[in-house]
Amino acid sequence: MTRDPGRLAGRLQGALALAGGAALLLYALWPWLPRAGHAARPRTVVFYGFSILGEAMNGAVLPEFARRWRARTGEHVEFITSFAGSGTITNQLTLGVPAQCALLSLELDAERLAKAGVLPPGSWRRLPHGGVVNRTPFVLVVRKGNPKRIHDFADLARPGVKVVHPDPLTSGGANWAILAEYGSAARRSPGPPDQKREAGFESLLGVWRHVAAQAASARAARTQFENGFGDVLVTYEQDVIGDAAKGTLPGEVVYPPSTVLSEHTLVVVDKNIAPSERPLIDALAAFLWSEPAQTLFVQRGFRSVDERLNGGNPHFGTIRDPFLVRDFGGWDRVKKEIVDGIWKDRVMREVGR
């Protein structure tokens, strides 16, 4: 190799790198470059939701609302969305994320927001159905053929069963799962309240002794299960029945004889809504309880708050003894007595030993 061609090659390479860098910058800037015929900025709504909502909201409900709003007013609405564990979203809202609406998986998270001054206390209860937009029962997902013969939460206590569970610290779903695991046993126990509580405690202890992986959200837990971790996943029916019906779920859905129906709460964050945006946000909130939106939710695997619509999805399984959080006195009591009083203070202490 002589000196001159080497220098030439070096120059060429330098020029190439420079051109590459310039091309990259142009690519990055492209959508923001001023061009003729660029549409005016649409109106934007920032919508936060808990993890499993992503597809239903982005793929069906929000586009349908945007279509209707456009037909009615001629305005183009764009949705900026973010989906994560309900607790994660709640923390982000507390820290000032500019969301105008959020659909939380747990009323408790709404109460945390009220305590942090993000919402007026109890404001969501003035919405239709006390703020509850839709429901879905908690189910178990097992490996194909159900090799560990799991039919109920009690079966998770058997030796050798590995459970994939979302993390109660960041996932609303995990809190519902705790209530399901506790409640299914407590309701079956015939004795006085004390005995029911002990039955619930034993059930929780059995499950949590076998939790092998904890994920930040229900959706993340499902991804772990799909990647081969664990024998059983505790999750929302909605998150798995769609894929189970299509045959793309690497597992089978098992309906426990008794389980909780989770209820998902909408909060409207007034302080992030400019007066000019008010009609748009109010229309969006009202739309979520309208028959078209509820039908879309049912198609996407959520159970409607309007019982008449729930025949619309043939894949919904039957549960012999479904229950709601109000059967245990509402989230305030459940949080204090069951999640903190029993799961955190007794079960986790026992498991940690």
Place this chain on the structure above:
Amino acid sequence: MTGNAPGERSRARIPVGLLVLVLLPLILMPIAAVFVFAFKGGPAAFWKAFTTEDAQFALRFSLLIAFLTAAINAVLGTWASYVLSKYRFPGERPLAIAINLPVAIPTVVVGTSLLLLWGPIGLFGKLLEPLGLQPMFKPAGVLLAHLFVTFPYMLGAVKPLLDELEVTYEEAAYTLGAGKWQTFRYVILPALRGGLFSGTLLTFAHSLGEFGATVMVSGNLRLRTQTAPLYIFAQFEAGHVAEANAVAAVLAALSFAIFFFLLRYSTGPKR
């Protein structure tokens, strides 16, 4: 190209083979896996995953932030290096340590502290709020986080060169009547070229891949503040492995190109 004698080459076979064997599961195979999974469904599926609105936004947004971060920190870092290398002052050492810290602090901690400082409930945030300014959960917040996290790279690349630079050159320039700016432009800057180049590229590369601080300060809003790494994480968490890996493969290819030029340039002149 390395002009080794044939004997030397065969002697290298065993240690090199051993090294590759160890690096295979540690580094090489994980990199390969990104590409394998990205193209698992064929090039058409890759292209479809790569060209979705969300993926394109995330990639472009990441690149813009990386360009801005690299440009700002190139200037800021060079200036900081110059001041630290030229002047002796009390507290010099603690200051030098403090501004080198950002690479060592866990990035999630950086994100949290930025939120607590600039967020609506933070010290600066409280002052900015009435003015209608709110950098957190906006592109500005992401930029702030990236500037913080990548600051030490420029310092690490430029300061050693400045420390080595003989003061006499600078003094000679002054004696010959050069001004401060002229001296900097014609005497100091040319000596720093290699450092500027590698420092800027490192800053760019790190910014492109930054995750921990970004996830805290961005709010992870799709089409607004979602960077490419956040997009990859969100897609992976949602079980969309192909979508995640399509963007991951592009990021990996970009980093490869960056480091190719970095190594090429920093070793080039010696050949």
